[in-house]
Amino acid sequence: MKKGNKRKKGIFFRxxxxxxxxxxxxxxxxxxxxxxxxxxxRDLQHEQRELQEIVDNLKKEKSEKEKMVEESSKPEFIEKTAREKLKMVKPNEIIYIIQDRE
Incomplete structure (x- = not known):
């Protein structure tokens, strides 16, 4: 029987x-x-994570910029900027400048 099985297997493969x-x-x-x-x-998932981080950072930056724009429209900010950068003063106001001796 063993020879018959070998022959059958051999015939099957042939x-x-x-x-x-x-x-x-x-x-x-x-x-x-x-x-x-x-x-x-895997590569696309990695790229998706990187792009999501970029989107999150941009959203955060956008909200910060919107806050800055909102702050810049307040009268206190406008007055502070005018005093510091443009050296403007209120009427009848005297400014004293103190210089260091160094």
Whole structure:
């Protein structure tokens, strides 16, 4: 019986060489494709995280800029800026400048 089994196995492989070759190639192709797609997905997820960080930073910066614009329209800010940068004074106001002796 052992010889019969060997003959049957041998006959099976001889008759189905093309089918076995086809399925082996198909399996290898699918394996390579799946591995490549996994890599691509990992890269895209990494890129997505980086872009999300950029978006979050830009949103934070935008809110800070909006706050600055809101602050700059207040009369106190306008007065402070006029005094510091433009050296403007109120009517009847005297400014004393103290110089260091160094």
């Amino acid at each position: 008759r189905n060489k093309i089918s076995i070759l086809f399925f082996t190639i198909l399996f290898l192709y699918l394996s390579v494709t799946i591995v490549g797609q996994e890599r691509s997905m």
